[in-house]
Amino acid sequence: MRKASENLTISRQTLARWLKWYNEGGTENLHRKKSFRKSWNRPNKDDEEKVVLLKERNPSLTLKEAQKILDEKGTKISLKGIWGIWRRYALTGRGYEYPYDKFGPTTPETKNSLERIKKALKSGKSEEAAMIANLLPSFPNDPIIGEIPAELLSPLKQLTRLSFAFGNIPFPEYYKRAKRIRKALEKKKLFYSSIFAGLMEILALDWMISPAKEQELLTMIRNRAKGIRDPSLMFLLSLFQCKLSAYTFNGKEARESFNECKRLLRYLPTSSYFGELGNASTFLTNYKKAAFYYQKEMDLVTDEAARKLRSLQLSATYSVNGKYTKSKKFLKNAERESVVFTPVLAVIRAYGAYAQGNFSEASSFFRKALEQSKKGQLRSQLNSASLGLAETHQALGNEKNAQIMLQKYIPLFRKYRMKKKALIRALLLRSEVLVKEQTHGFPMLRLFYHLQNKDKHGGYQNAMRVAKNNGLMGFFHRIIPFYPELVLDLLEKGKDTGLPRVILNFPIFNREFPVYSVKLLGHLVVYKNQKYLRTNLRPKDSAFLIYLALSNKSGISLDRICKNFWSSSKNPSRNLSHLLVRIRKALKVPSHHLYIKQDSLCFDCYFTTDYGEYQEHIAQAKVLLRAGEWGFAKREFMRAFKLFRGELFRKMYDDWSDDKRLEVLFSFETEVLAFAKELLKRGRKEETHRLLKRARKIVPNSNEIEALLD
Numbered sequence: 001m002r003k004a005s006e007n008l009t010i011s012r013q014t015l016a017r018w019l020k021w022y023n024e025g026g027t028e029n030l031h032r033k034k035s036f037r038k039s040w041n042r043p044n045k046d047d048e049e050k051v052v053l054l055k056e057r058n059p060s061l062t063l064k065e066a067q068k069i070l071d072e073k074g075t076k077i078s079l080k081g082i083w084g085i086w087r088r089y090a091l092t093g094r095g096y097e098y099p100y101d102k103f104g105p106t107t108p109e110t111k112n113s114l115e116r117i118k119k120a121l122k123s124g125k126s127e128e129a130a131m132i133a134n135l136l137p138s139f140p141n142d143p144i145i146g147e148i149p150a151e152l153l154s155p156l157k158q159l160t161r162l163s164f165a166f167g168n169i170p171f172p173e174y175y176k177r178a179k180r181i182r183k184a185l186e187k188k189k190l191f192y193s194s195i196f197a198g199l200m201e202i203l204a205l206d207w208m209i210s211p212a213k214e215q216e217l218l219t220m221i222r223n224r225a226k227g228i229r230d231p232s233l234m235f236l237l238s239l240f241q242c243k244l245s246a247y248t249f250n251g252k253e254a255r256e257s258f259n260e261c262k263r264l265l266r267y268l269p270t271s272s273y274f275g276e277l278g279n280a281s282t283f284l285t286n287y288k289k290a291a292f293y294y295q296k297e298m299d300l301v302t303d304e305a306a307r308k309l310r311s312l313q314l315s316a317t318y319s320v321n322g323k324y325t326k327s328k329k330f331l332k333n334a335e336r337e338s339v340v341f342t343p344v345l346a347v348i349r350a351y352g353a354y355a356q357g358n359f360s361e362a363s364s365f366f367r368k369a370l371e372q373s374k375k376g377q378l379r380s381q382l383n384s385a386s387l388g389l390a391e392t393h394q395a396l397g398n399e400k401n402a403q404i405m406l407q408k409y410i411p412l413f414r415k416y417r418m419k420k421k422a423l424i425r426a427l428l429l430r431s432e433v434l435v436k437e438q439t440h441g442f443p444m445l446r447l448f449y450h451l452q453n454k455d456k457h458g459g460y461q462n463a464m465r466v467a468k469n470n471g472l473m474g475f476f477h478r479i480i481p482f483y484p485e486l487v488l489d490l491l492e493k494g495k496d497t498g499l500p501r502v503i504l505n506f507p508i509f510n511r512e513f514p515v516y517s518v519k520l521l522g523h524l525v526v527y528k529n530q531k532y533l534r535t536n537l538r539p540k541d542s543a544f545l546i547y548l549a550l551s552n553k554s555g556i557s558l559d560r561i562c563k564n565f566w567s568s569s570k571n572p573s574r575n576l577s578h579l580l581v582r583i584r585k586a587l588k589v590p591s592h593h594l595y596i597k598q599d600s601l602c603f604d605c606y607f608t609t610d611y612g613e614y615q616e617h618i619a620q621a622k623v624l625l626r627a628g629e630w631g632f633a634k635r636e637f638m639r640a641f642k643l644f645r646g647e648l649f650r651k652m653y654d655d656w657s658d659d660k661r662l663e664v665l666f667s668f669e670t671e672v673l674a675f676a677k678e679l680l681k682r683g684r685k686e687e688t689h690r691l692l693k694r695a696r697k698i699v700p701n702s703n704e705i706e707a708l709l710d
Contacts, residue, residue: 047075048085048137055091059192060227090138091192092230099236099272100203101163102196104138114142121147133157150177155184159197166203167309167341170374175204195225195233202240209379211247211417218244231267238264239276246283247419251441254284271300275310278317285444287320288471308334312341312348319351322473328352343369343381350388355477357502359392360553363612366392370619378627382620383413383421389616390428394481396515396606397507397530401613402482403429412632424448428482443470451483460486464498481508507606514589514605518549521610521664522645528588535586539651540565544579545587546649547656549607555600564656610643611664617643618671625678637675641691644668644698669699676708 005012043051050073054066063079070077077085086092090104104110113132120129121144130152139145139160145153146164153161158181165174182197198221205214218240225233242257258280265273278293294317298310311333318327331348334341350365366385373381390405406425413422426432427448439446447466453459460483467476480487480499487509490497497504507515511529519525524542526533537545544565548556562572569575580601584594594603621636649661672695679688692709699705 043077043081043085047077050075051077051082051085052089052091053189055086055089056190056192059195059225085137088137098141098163099232099276100166100196100199101141102138102159102193103141103163104136106140110136110140114140114144117148118144127152130157155181155188156190156193159185159193159200162197162200166200171204171207175201175208178204191224195221198224199236206240206243207380209416209418211244214240215244231264232273235261235264235268235273235276239280242280243283246442247417249419249423249438249442249445255441258284271297271306274300275313278313282317285442285472286470287317287475288469291317291321291471309341312344315348316344317471318474319348320474321471322355322467322475322477324352324355324474343373343385346372347381347384347388350385351474351478354388354392354395355474355500355502357505359396359606359608360612362392363389363616367615367619370623373623378623379413379416379418382409382623382627383418386620387421387425388478390425391478391481395506395508396608397511398515398517398608399508408632408635412629427452428479444472444475447472447476451479451486460490477503481506484508514587514593515608516549516587516605517608517610518546519610519645520546520549521614521643521648523647523650526587533587537586538582540654541579541582541586543649543652543654543657545583546609546652546660548583548603549609550611550660555602558596558599558601561601565654567655614640614643614668618667621675630682637671641668641672641675641695646697648698665699669695669702669705672699673704673708680708 001012001015005015008015050070051066054069055061063082066082067077067079070082083092087105088107088109090102113136117129117132120126120132126149130148133139133145133148134154134157136157139157141163143164145157145161148157148161150158150161158177162174162177162181165177178197178200182194182201185191185194185197198217202214202217202221205217218237222237225237228234238257238260242254242261245251245254245257258277261277261280265277274293274297278290278297281287281290281293291314294310294314298307298314301307301310311330315327315330315334318324318330321327327348331345331352334345346365346369350362350369353359353361353365366388369381369385386405386409390402393399393405394402406429410422410425413419413425423432424444427434430452433452434445434449436449439449443466447463450459450463450466453462464476467473477499480503487497487499487504491504491509504510505513507513507529515529516533517527517530519527524535524537524546526535526545544561547561547564558573558576561576562569566572566575580594580596583589584591587594589603589605593605594601596602617636617640621633621640624630624633624636648664649657652661672691676688676692679685679691689709692705696702696705696709
């Protein structure tokens with residue numbers, strides 16, 4: 001033995017152990033060397049279970065208290081031994097990098113089990129993989145658990161599995177799963193672990209904007225976690241309280257909770273906590289601090305998926321900051337396959353287009369945000385997109401549409417207890433006046449307070465200062481069109497407004513800049529700067545004007561225009577030149593606002609159409625219907641359908657007009673039929689009949705409309 005161990009350069013004890021394994025089971029048994037073996041002094045399974053249940057059923061229990069209880073029951077375990085068990089079972093927050101997740105430590109035992117799980121899954125043995133996972137004290141941060149069917153896992157392992165689902169499934173589904181797991185854990189009296197399931201519930205409710213449910217659940221978790229000194233858990237509880245206090249405009253309580261989070265941050269130097277503090281800063285409407293904390297998080301995070309999410313947050317924050325170049329840079333990094341965040345990306349792009357004065361593109365992105373929002377995002381996206389559409393209408397000088405857009409959702413947001421969202425709309429409508437005490441702790445409200453100040457110049461300058469100091473310049477750019485008199489007064493006196501030239505060129509400030517409203521859903525009607533314009537256009541000229549209005553993008557290829565309207569003409573450029581002369585005359589637009597440059601048609605004016613309004617109403621109606629708000633949805637559908645006044649594209653027979661006519665009529669028919677079926681579900685036969693009779697006049701040869709009428 002001695003000579004053999006010397007030749008192998010190993011100890012005699014190791015060689016003796018190998019020989020023993022070989023004699024017990026041959027060569028195969030030597031693989032035990034690679035397997036996990038429990039420490040000799042580790043407590044037996046029964047004692048471990050006693051220690052685990054003590055902590056699970058009394059989350060605030062300390063080490064000494066646990067040792068005393070065990071001693072009284074005749075179980076002798078050292079403080080270090082108790083701590084080791086709690087750590088293996090993820091019953092202490094120390095060392096957690098991810099705030100909401102209850103991951104366990106990576107140990108030789110878990111490494112060995114992970115290898116066996118991966119091997120079992122590769123062989124298609126899901127039940128075997130689940131059995132191995134369920135036997136582990138706790139599961140480490142490894143996404144392999146997501147490949148095991150949830151129904152085969154214990155509630156504790158389902159909780160770990162749910163950690164990897166965030167952002168990949170709709171928030172209502174995430175909330176339901178978290179709630180189901182919490183109830184199962186509570187039934188087993190595993191109260192410590194149920195706290196983490198509850199935190200996941202609150203996280204989903206936070207994204208879904210359900211402050212009432214969130215407060216009820218937070219109160220329950222606070223009571224259950226009372227006495228726990230885990231800084232990670234204390235941080236999250238203070239964080240959610242900060243957000244909920246912000247919802248109710250309790251500035252003092254919100255700041256106290258935020259400061260508590262800052263104090264705890266010194267014990268939690270990992271990336272996620274900086275990001276959460278940045279999120280809390282947005283609720284307090286201090287986007288300068290939000291950008292600081294998000295950037296700190298970005299500097300620390302290494303995971304690629306996490307970096308994409310942080311890029312999304314930074315892009316949104318820099319958009320509010322008014323730093324549009326930075327916002328665009330991070331937006332490129334934020335591209336991700338998860339559909340959950342697609343509407344957020346659309347809103348950020350919309351604000352980027354708005355800042356460039358591209359209102360048609362901005363409106364299109366706001367509509368996309370509504371169309372792409374899933375059930376759990378409806379309230380948030382309905383607020384963001386409808387507010388953005390109102391801001392776009394106001395910037396174009398269409399104050400009536402802007403006011404309607406703001407007013408109609410105030411009752412709905414009050415119903416949802418979205419007080420801050422409803423208040424901002426009321427402030428933009430000037431139907432509510434702030435007192436100074438209301439603004440404490442909320443820079444965004446302080447900004448409005450200064451804009452309401454009777455001292456026009458002082459109020460504007462103070463509002464600008466608040467916006468700059470708190471990272472709200474982008475927000476300031478979007479709301480200042482609702483206070484045009486402040487800007488116009490400064491311009492008349494030759495004073496600096498502090499606004500970019502693009503903003504000052506908005507039609508609401510530059511009244512001479514032409515804005516055309518083209519009503520094409522029936523007999524063609526044109527308005528210039530909200531005033532009716534008498535026109536007597538030829539069918540080809542009308543078709544071209546509609547084409548121009550719907551394109552609404554300067555720099556249209558001349559070759560493309562000629563192919564659309566004069567594909568068989570020998571001299572299409574001559575036809576176009578004559579047409580442009582007639583269009584300029586009919587629209588009373590100077591030649592420098594509608595001109596040819598190189599090989600493109602350019603125009604320096606804005607177009608809006610009733611077809612664009614129709615699309616806005618339909619997008620909002622569908623969101624409201626998915627949210628279960630039938631009354632609001634019905635009004636939006638009816639507003640959309642009433643925009644159709646008669647025959648479309650009358651006597652326009654060019655290829656482009658034919659294609660566009662079919663597109664518009666198909667959309668109208670599809671939405672009318674879908675709405676009619678909703679009416680029938682609710683037993684509203686008379687309303688359905690009236691709607692379809694009117695729709696038949698617009699689409700006279702529709703078999704489906706006729707079938708429903710019969």
